[in-house]
Amino acid sequence: MNGTETPDVVVVGSIAFDSIETPAGKRPKLMGGSASYTATACALLARTGLVGVVGGDFPEAYLDVFRGAGVDLAGLERVADGKTFHWDGTYDADMNNRTTNCTELNVFADFDPVLPEAYRKSPCLCLGNIAPALQAKVLDQMEAPRFTLLDTMNLWIDQTRDDLMKVIPRVDMLIINEHETRELTGKDSLLRGARDILAMGPRYALVKKGEHGAFLMGRDFYAAIPAWPLERLADPTGAGDTFSAGIVGTVAAAGNLDAATLKQALVNATCLASFTCEAFGIERLKDVTKADLAAREAAFRAILP
């Protein structure tokens, strides 16, 4: 792709330096950000264009990771005198919870996304985790997307709830983890929380439960999936964003939202997310091939009842 073609999927979200500490080790300033994980993984399944912003401090080598994965960068803005978004997080011993030590929005604070003309016609949009007001600006520019996926996090539920509540009714699917589901809906039961999300407008609620898998609820649809059994977890950062890539990439490639497509999407999402957890940052994910994904899918299907 060269920026004049319409991608199958437009991915927007953060592009970041991540400083991460897990029980497996500590790494400063890795390449990270919700859109980085999603776009890199999604490009394995569908033609993917990235929308986001980086500062002048973002290394060319990191951009080469996107290029190597086949991600189109026509929607990437570079602010020469700005600093890249920085996130710093520490994981608990079981890696199911993490503490954010700092979030420095930097160039994202003034980001005003303008989509390349060709991107506006894209059939699929993944609104990765970033301020809901920015997600809305991207959604406003899309002509008639057939499938829109929205991710968010506790920070936005806490600080910009009104903005978030304006975007949620406009998308087809909300992807959200178990803690965020309880925070957003006030329900202890995740199933009842997911029902509340459907009542907000989306056709589907996809609830991620870390090592316990995920479930997808629609008005007339329900499917649950376990996680890939991973005994040695290095760093779960980006697992959720990679999961999103499996969903939107599969739907884009199939061109429909049939039950079979949605179930395949859950399998691809689970397998892709498992690669992300195997190493710090994007280290493992960036080298995953279609053959690696197919092999993991076969092994995963073999353990499903």
Ligand code: AMP
């Ligand atoms: P996940 O582990 O899938 O929830 O995503 C982790 C990624 O989200 C990291 O690479 C962070 O850079 C990014 N991130 C963390 N906090 C924020 C935030 N407030 N806005 C956007 N991206 C964030």
